[in-house]
Amino acid sequence: MSLKVAFQGERGAFSEQAGYAFFGDKMSAVPLPTFEDVFKYVKNGRVDFGIIPIENSLYGSIHQNYDLLRKYNVFIVGEVKLRIKHYLLANYGVKLSDVRKIYSHPQALAQCEDFLKKLRNVEIIPVYDTAGSAKMIKEKKILDGAAIAGKQAGIYYGLKILKAGIENHRKNFTRFLILSRKKIIAKENPKTSIIFVTKNIPGALYTALGVFARRRINLLKIESRPIIGQPWNYMFYLDFEGSVADKVCSDALRELNELANYYKFLGTYEKGREVG
Known part of the structure; x- marks a missing residue:
């Protein structure tokens, strides 16, 4: 039986990876534009579960999601702590020396700041989503730019890896919460x-x-x-x-x-x- 699981972002997002880590092959991914959409879909029963990031081990809490937990009557029924590995992704045929623009979510850019500081003559452009940046450079056939996203986003959108593991610190984890409209009380741990x-x-x-x-x-x-x-x-x-x-x-x-x-x-x- 498949479970509809909502998350914010495009296919290949870290939230989707965390969802598969928690639910396995039972998960049917439902990408949505905003975090509040995830809460609404859970509350209204349009999905079985939602998954949201709540805290990064290096950069702290996602305050918007704390506020949404207060606003919506949903329950936390699980959590998963996903190791965040960032990759510099580009279209095939693009070399690192060709890159003049790098796109990603502001938090991902901050988590890769040490790598980005070493680059010369490169414009850093924030966008709404890590996987969304990968999707954008693929769909727009950008040949002078790259995206910072997870490896799965690169696979999903058919991009090549220019550089792997570009995050500032290897101990970079994000804690994700699993949301349900039904209260489920855990017995173990x-x-x-x-x-x-x-x-x-x-x-x-x-x-x-x-x-x-x-x-x-x-x-x-x-x-x-x-x-x-x-x-x-x-x-x-x-x-x-x-x-x-x-x-x-x-x-x-x-x-x-x-x-x-x-x-x-x-x-x-x-x-x-x-x-x-």
Whole structure:
């Protein structure tokens, strides 16, 4: 049985690679223009799952997707940590010395900054998607330009590799989240993600985090985001080890809910493995 899985970008995108790493051959890829489209398709049941990047190990969080997790009623049901390997791709017949323009997503360009600095007389042009840059130079038959994208994009669009492994650091991973409209509570190696807003009183965040510290629950990540319409007030995204089905965790969340002005459960899912 195939599973329709939505992702932002063109075929060959890193999100698609992460999807195949998680779902295997059961995945039927559904490329979409924007991250918000992915959330809408999941929420409306037009796909079985969605996959979004949430954090890069070198360059931090994708804040737009944190905000969309708050906005849409979908659940996190899995994660995968994909090794990001960047390739300089070009049409056949193009040599590195021919390249005068390099296209890619701004984050990919940043992740390859050390390589790009070594080039001379080359214009760096940001575009909306890594795989989209590969598709563009193929469809437009650009012979003085190259794209930075994943190897799979090169295979998919019939491009050759001018240079492999051009990322700044080999330990370059992006963490992707699997989204579903249905809540699925993982039993093996679980972690849980939530959102909460503290009351505007001294020590509120300290007290909120204390509900986990007293129960010796290991916190994995905390991320703050501004509350739209309330300048200088913030909501917190929190990941911790354990399941909402465990009494110690459910007791902590019940106490937190009593302390907080706002609380939202995002999901209990299996910790993702590193792939690629």
